[in-house]
Amino acid sequence: MYLPDFEYFTPDSVEEACQLLSKYGPKAMAIAGGTDIVVKMKKEVLAPEILVSIGHLPELKKIEYVPGKGVVIGAGVTHNEVQNSKILQEKYLSVCEAAHQMANNQVRNLGTIGGNISNAVPSADMPPILIALDTTVKIVGSKKERTLPLEDVFKGPNQTVLEHDELITEFVIPDGSFTGSTYLKFGLRASGALAVVGVAASVQMDGGVIKDARIVLGAVSPVPLRAKEAENLLKGKQASEELFEEAGVIASGECRPISDIRASAEYRRDMVRVFTRRALLKAVNEGHV
Amino acid sequence: MAKEFSYLNMKREYSYIGKSLKRTDILDKVTGRGKFAADLKFSNMLYGKLIRSTEAHARIIKIDTSEAEKLPGVRAIITAKDVPSIKYGLSPARYDENIFCIDKVRYYGDKIGAICAVDEETLYKALKLIKVEYEVLPAVFTPAEAAKPDAPQIFEEYPGNINTEIHLEFGDVEKAKQEAYYIRTDRLQGQRTLHGFIEPHCSIAYWEGKRVTIHSAHQSAHYLQHHIARIFDMKEGDVRVVLPYIGGGFGGKVDISGLDIAAVALSKITGQPVKMFYDLEEVWYNGRARHGMDMKYTTGVTKEGKILFVENETILDGGAYTGLGVASAYYAGALLTVLYDFDNYRFDAYRYVTNLPPCGAQRGHGQPHPRYAFESHLDHIAEDLGMDPIEIRLINARKANTVTPNGYEVKSYYLKEANEMARDASGWKDKKGKLPVGRGIGVGNGGFVTGAGYCMYRTDLPHSVAMIKIYDDGTHAIVYTNAVDIGQGSDTVLTQMAAQAMGYPYEDITICTRDTDLSTLDFGAYASRQTLMAGWAVKRAGEDVKRKILAQAAEMLKVKEDGGYRFGKLTPEELDCEEGIVFVKQEPAVNITFAEVARAYFVKHGVLIGRGYYHPGKLGGTHKGAAVGTSPAYSSATQVAEVEVDMETGLTKVVGTWDVHDSGFVVNPQLLHGQVHGAFSMGIGETIWEKVVFDEKGKVLNGNFAEYRLPTALDMPYVESLVLDTFEPNGPWGVKEVGEGATTPTLGCVANAVYDAIGVRISELPLTPEKIWRALKEKEAKEKGGK
Amino acid sequence: MAEFVVGEDGIKRYLVSITVNGIKYTKVVKANSLLVNFLREDLNLTGTKRACEQGDCGACTVLLDGKPVNSCMVLTVSVDGREVTTVEGLASNDKLDILQEKFIEHSAPQCGFCAPGILMSAKALLMKNPNPTEYEVREAIAGNLCRCTGYVHYVEAILDAAAASQERKDGKNG
């Protein structure tokens, strides 16, 4: 395999990166870890003429807790950095666990959380758990800056609301009231397998009663999907396995899976049921966020 | 009548064999120093690729290379018109593959031509500029489609798209049917898989005058040399094949690949070395892996479970060309009779050609699928009779020193003992029928030939030849043999054998292999033949050296006259040599070093060389195809697997595996266990995940390691590899095979374990989570409906 | 930003300075140069293997600033100023790394094509976690496919290497 020719820029700041992207227009693209874009270029799915490196920018590399705001994760943080972050392990272990279930160790050392989101593949592992935790995204462009709920970033497979001169710079997982969360990935091999179904759940418990819940499904619709009807079912109810099974059944009705080489739509639907139930149980029982 | 002789428990001690000595190649492999084909560079070398078809079945109208030719750095582009129009293959009866397609392409990925350029980048760019115009023909992708009366014909020479048709009967099946207490039929399907070695093929050729040298990732220096000579109408002596380290083969580097032929042709035209290589995906198009098989078995048994007859109908999806496929078809039915002792057997098979990459041999050639089908079938028969699965196997297992109805002579054979040992090691009795739902245990039997009885083409050549040269001063020895170490460790095992045969230190021996100029004939690494066949040649060469050493030593050694032993001159028979010391057997204190003796020999006679060769002789019966499956020795093996199935998702996790191998004398236990571990991992992959998938155009959909899932370190269970202490009279020091045989029971044993766990038989491999899920749903629906 | 020159073909070549196995190399590469090819072709370090070229097999694993990565997905320009360790850099002079010693002892590789990658993954693991569990070892090499060995001897060898280097350390300190 080979890569076609392109030009490579190493800007010193996000600002400069955005200006470069703006200057060269759609023929320029950002590259962070390169684990998506390099493979796509080899496969001739993409052929950017210019790559603007952002993976090296220190301003995208932070993971910090800002009281009153939440945990801030720079877009250039790699999956292994997420997984090994003391702050995240303490505050949102489920995010670390999601990062840990991704790809394999070598890819996790390169691939970034920003790349995973921007790439917007339906089976991506980070979106469900981040959405389940009400994560917001800071988007910086050459002219403007905006903050959106992560949920609103996705438009379709490989499509986001980002303009071509915009970059995601950070994710904020707000101080929330969730008492438990988890992400369960169902892949066809113990490592190096994309999700056939991914289910993230977060719950806010009041004793045995569910005050609030999020269920976010991956790999079963063009974009990560909130199973809102299932969420509504849960609210105000006493947690039980039967209830979670019912939520699973509802969620499996809400998803819009396709059949592909990995699984049929029918199977994916049923796996949504199974993993929704399992995710809710885990989020409630294990209690860590 | 002579008393039945047992080759069991003949424990022997040796200096250099029966020990896990350090691999000869290991330092190269842990330092990155060892060169694989793609690591080689020659000055002025060009880089080349095949031009491949993007249609499954089509007439070639026009090949436009003009744009590519204009690209600076492109050195040559060749198509059918630039190379001999000869047909080649591996089964002489069916040479049906052209170097490059002449009239039409027969599968997506078929070879249309080749191109070379000064560097990889130019090469890839040029490749994209080549335009081929086709007249698309209707294609067939399954044997069922190929068999239809109005199906498009892929080859003129195979009417009805039937490439190989087999009808054999031994004994009297119809009569046995009358006598059977119980008869059952099962039909199961094995899928098309891939060898899955990590190193893609690569081949480099260059010419020096009339001679060509090829460095290739190949499993047989000899076959490559033979076929290149044949294709280019050259003398074999003008073709030199050198094989670097090989990154795994498993049968996928036995065929003559388009790379080898194109490298030779392009380097001739350009006068420069040409490196031809595959990207990983092209390995799928190269194909030559396990055939998809549709297998129907009908078996009749007595009340006690003794098999009376078996009818076996097998349909093979051959893909576009034959390669080794005729042998695959015969193998699909040949070896069942080795495992189980019954007299009446009918085997009918059809190998169809289809518009998919050609199938061929993959580890355990032709065995894993039939073993999977029959072992599943046998479990059902046992269940129907209320028998334990191991019990029915014990009753039917073949015994040593017998002859199968299809004419194979079986010397050492201890399948029964293997079953017993596997049963005890796995805790079978405490588990079978006692595990909770979702957990299961299963057994499977297998085994393999230890080398094919006949060369792939007709010849009277010995199968293996070896030579050992001792350095002038006796301080080092070189073993010559073109046995091919593809990772299995033949270099090590053969060096151990040479050390043992000569009585010379292992660490002072170098092995010179895989070079047709520098080393000696061997047919290469296939059919699990190296340890036995090259082993014989090396053993004999070593003994030849030893004979000369002892004769020389007899002249040099003197027994002290007052030592009380005896007076006078020694004879060689009174001497022996071990670990580099020649000594008087009756008085070991009287000794001299091998090196001193060797030096004296050199001074007197010139170079000290030992020679040995091996030919298995005439084997097998006279029926059509009788040669396939003949072998000097047969291994047997029993495997047990324990699995855990998630009853909601269908995901299977193999949690424990046990293998008991009847491999004859084990030269290097560590290497043997390594073979078993690898075999299990391939077999588990094939049972649960692996299958080559195509789209409706015949294009491979999972030509990568993301979607063609080999087991990772996290998927592999605990493996316990055990050996029976057996001895094979036809093997040097009693050896038999392990490499291929170890894969043959796995599919059946894992499938039986899954059946045990979930209570439904899935009749088609692989047992993906979704298939298990579906089967469980259907079972549930049926049970509900039944109520 | 890396300095560059523009070739006659109008394509930029970048000046990079990369430390490989402790030696600093200054080279001119195109932006499309992949680290795996740079190592194998430009530096002749063919111990690093190329197979799947998409991050699936791990044959091309090298350490980049101490962390294992797939060099088939890394642009050489992005490694400017950084440190790479390949299998050739494991042994110092003629002294093998403990992992190499244990790979030999356990006969871990068979065909050996995956071995350099597995060594690098294992090396990174032991640098970070000198006392790993079997699961952690399996996890660390799960991105390295091996078709020959079922990973059994590899896992044993890595665990043994960890134990042996712990012992050596204890010996030294005590």
Ligand SMILES: Cc1cc2nc3c(=O)[nH]c(=O)nc-3n(C[C@H](O)[C@H](O)[C@H](O)COP(=O)(O)OP(=O)(O)OC[C@H]3O[C@@H](n4cnc5c(N)ncnc54)[C@H](O)[C@@H]3O)c2cc1C
């Ligand atoms: C072998 C292998 C296995 C994989 N397994 C998984 C898996 O299990 N689960 C999974 O989810 N993914 C998987 N992936 C995909 C990939 O590794 C991840 O999506 C990774 O997070 C991508 O990050 P990156 O930094 O490498 O992205 P890059 O390749 O650098 O970029 C990807 C895309 O995002 C854009 N981009 C990157 N950063 C930003 C930013 N900050 N703002 C705006 N746009 C940006 C780029 O322009 C590009 O279009 C796998 C990939 C490989 C090669």
Ligand code: FES
């Ligand atoms: S070649 Fe890089 S991961 Fe396979």
Ligand code: FES
């Ligand atoms: S040893 Fe052959 S691939 Fe691992």
